[in-house]
Amino acid sequence: MSPAKIKLDEVIRLFENDEVASCIISKDNLMTITTKSGEIKQHSLRSLDLLNQRVGDKIMAGIANETIKYDEERAQDMPFWTQFIPYIIAIALMVVLWMYFMNQATGKNGKISSFGKSKAKLGSEEKKKVYFADVSGCEEEKEELREVVDFLKNPLKFIQLGARIPRGVLLVGPPGTGKTMLAKAVAGEAGVPFYSTSGSEFVEMYVGVGASRVRDIFTTAKKNNASIIFIDEIDAVGRHRGAGLGGGHDEREQTLNQLLVEMDGFGNNEGVIVIAATNRPDILDPALLRRNIKVHAKGKPFENDVQLDVIAKTTAGFTGADLANLLNEAALLAARKQKRLIGMNDLEEAMIKVMVGPQKKSKVxxxxxxxxxxxxxxxxxxxxxxxxxxxxxxxxxxxxxxxxxxxxxxxxxxxxxxxxxxxxxxxxxxxxxxxxxxxxxxxxxxxxxxxxxxxxxxxxxxxxxxxxxxxxxxxxxxxxxxxxxxxxxxxxxxxxxxxxxxxxxxxxxxxxxxxxxxxxxxxxxxxxxxxxxxxxxxxxxxxxxxxxxxxxxxxxxSYEALEAMASERRKRSEEENRLARERSEQRAKEESAKREEMLKKEKEDLINSVLNGEKELKKNDEDDNISFPDGDNL
Structure with missing residues (x-):
């Protein structure tokens, strides 16, 4: 019996009413939910963050007690009707092309109305894909960007540590240093569509055109489960607001405001990451810089030696966004080290990264x-x-x-x-x-x-x-x-x-x-x-x-005594993470055993049902053939 397909609202209702016994999420975000009543239901998510926003506390609790986990197995074979999808797409494409040429012929949606359309180019063709191996040098930068790739490929690993998907990345450097190449490599490694544009393409002589183009490019990008928008020379629209002579509100500022709203406003842009490049970071608007990564501190698993009061003292003067950024960086660093808990060393390393900059250990x-x-x-x-x-x-x-x-x-x-x-x-x-x-x-x-x-x-x-x-x-x-x-x-x-x-x-x-x-x-x-x-x-x-x-x-x-201090802290951290990993694995085994037992029982019930049905049919056949002496029949 195939699982029942349900909508997102039904999924949220099950979580809110605590009716979920277990949930397995496949690599393509297919959720298989087993309710406490034994029903099995399925829902295909566009993005895990969609669910996390509505019932985030339930998700975090499920991940913590291993009732929600990531299944390495791929989704089941698609239904038979999916073989007709190519034909449907071909027919739809022909209709769209016909409508397009008709509109061009009749003058509808002509050049005047196309001003609000984004000029972003889709650069995901297979023959043009770029990977990190194609980018020479920039080892620290590639290591930082691998977190974005991992987030796009395996978001659950980061959600377990309370991290959220990055809203954006800013690449800074003189012309010709490989900023665009790095952005393309992120898209190539993650296997997601890559939309490239320039900051100057958002600004036109007509009022509102820039903001319209920003909305259009995000609307296009959101049609995919995950995608990357690359904006080269973002200083053309991201310049500090109020910087004009007289401080007037111009078209460029409207465009920047719309970009900020799309990146961190009320709308859902999960899975859409903005990578921007500039050689003038000093003139960018602070609000734009604050939107690199945002997280919630709530629900993060910490090691026993973590002293949040110490971090609070060290970050005196930080805004809420700064603290959120620091905690997220610590979660990302812990995930990179394959840890289950965030340690004090992760928080301190994140603090240095936020306040000073990322370490460049490969610098000679x-x-x-x-x-x-x-x-x-x-x-x-x-x-x-x-x-x-x-x-x-x-x-x-x-x-x-x-x-x-x-x-x-x-x-x-x-x-x-x-x-x-x-x-x-x-x-x-x-x-x-x-x-x-x-x-x-x-x-x-x-x-x-x-x-x-x-x-x-x-x-x-x-x-x-x-x-x-x-x-x-x-x-x-x-x-x-x-x-x-x-x-x-x-x-x-x-x-x-x-x-x-x-x-x-x-x-x-x-x-x-x-x-x-x-x-x-x-x-x-x-x-x-x-x-x-x-x-x-x-x-x-x-x-x-x-x-x-x-x-x-x-x-x-002595030097040895000082080194022993650091060694002892590392050992304590490794031991705590080892115990946390063992507890998690044990819960996973118990849950797997329960699931196998449930499946075994369902299989036995099905077999018994079939056998009982065959017995009933055989009995009915025997009753139909009953005969009596002297030729009398019932």
Whole structure:
């Protein structure tokens, strides 16, 4: 007996009323539901997220207790009538072509009305497919994009960890670096349609055309279970809103607003991923950048050592979207490692990825540069340790991340609304710790401190010109602070002071910086042994966490003892995930046994029913042939 076909509303009703005993989802999203009354029903989903939005809590609970799981077996053979589908499609195609030519001949839907149609090109032809193997280099970028491919191929693995399908990916780089090739490779690997267009194609002289084309391309893409929309040079429409002279609302902004609505509005765009490319990420609208990936923190499985309060302190100032992005990145990292639980190391790695950028472990750096980076970051950390107002060091790394060669991250103890003069002075000492360490050890300096020096200069100048922290010049604001917007960036600031005052401001700024440099130099010279120890540990292990740093600074310890700390944490994480995996596998076996027992019983009942039917027929035949003596018959 074939399972009964049901609609989506019936599926949702079964879940809401807790009538589902078990559910198996095949690779092509065919749901086979066994109700608690023993009925078997089937429904073919366009996207798992459609169901997850309506009864997400029920789905997550089912996945957790293994009543809902992914079946590796393909769906059953299609019904006999599917053999007529090609003929139906051919007839429909002929009708569509006939209508198209008739419309062209009669002038309907001509060029004027076609302005609102998207000019996106479908690039999924088999002979033009591109795969990751065709893209040379870009290993970290390909690794990041493999998550998108996995999501399109096997969304259930990510849903188990509470991750949602990405809304979009932004590829940044100069022309000719392979952004378009990478986008095509994602489509090729995932085996989904690939629609390519340019940001400039959305903008025309007619009002509303851009927004109409955005709606059209998403409508077209949503006709597939999954698809990719590639927008090249998205800065043509994604420029910061309100950046025009006078701040007027123009056609480009309407187009951007419609794009944001389609990516993250009220409509259902599950399975549609937007990949955009630009060489000007600095002028993109922040709302567009926030829509890369969004998740819900609810229902995520964590390891026992996860301290959400620590993550909350580290991410002080994050918006809700930023926190959601961080948690999703952690879930993706855990899934990539084939883990069943999200660990503290996953959250910290995701935090670095969100705040600094993805790690580039394959980036080739010389031993000399590695040594410079190690001493530079050790200098930051030690300078931080001896500043009373500074937050404790949480992690030090010399692995290139984003555009940084390494980083020293501190853990905020509390949210701060105001900053004192002392805090800002000690910020400068901490920032200059890297440059001072290079000078002490190498007797030379590098360009690695350029960002630190920029931040030092900005902080010192704001102390004088904006915060009135100069004893000589007094509590006066120099400059209006009014920033005029031109082409999406700050253009200039009005000047309301004389050249004499400008010279005095420069002198005050230099004095603050020189004082901070001298303090950092004194700290590092007095703790050179610690500087050597921490730098050598980083050269060998690349990462030092806050616990290891504290142990190195507070007492005599060895490299082996610090490495043992990290090893113990890894073992605990592996053991927790092993136990979680075993529990999951055991539940799967029990569920499989129950299902087999149910099928066996159904088979036995069917056989007994058939046998009873044959007995009844045989008995009826015998009754029909009964005869009596003397020729009397009933």
């Amino acid at each position: 750096i010389s031993e000399r540069e590695k040594r410079i980076t190690a001493y530079h970051e050790a200098g930051h950390a030690i300078a931080t340790y001896f500043q009373k107002t500074q937050d404790p060091v949480h992690q030090i790394s010399i692995i290139p991340s984003g555009s940084a060669g390494g980083y020293t991250m501190s853990l905020p103890k509390e949210d701060k609304i105001f900053r004192s003069k002392k805090e800002m002075e000690e910020d400068i000492v901490t920032l200059l710790g890297g440059r001072v360490a290079e000078k002490i050890i190498m007797d030379d300096i590098s360009t690695g401190a350029s960002n630190d020096i920029q931040r030092v200069s900005t902080t010192a100048r704001k102390m004088i010109t904006q915060y009135g922290m100069s004893d000589k010049l007094g509590p006066i604001v120099f400059g209006t602070g009014h920033e005029e917007v031109f082409l999406g960036r700050e253009f200039n600031s009005s000047k309301n002071y004389s050249e004499k005052i400008a010279s005095e401001i420069d002198d005050e700024v230099k004095q603050i910086v020189d004082t901070g440099y001298a303090s950092a130099e004194t700290i590092l010279l007095n703790n050179r042994d610690k500087l050597e120890f921490i730098a050598q540990f980083l050269i060998k292990n690349e990462i030092m966490d806050g616990e290891q740093f504290k142990a190195a600074m507070e007492g005599e310890t």
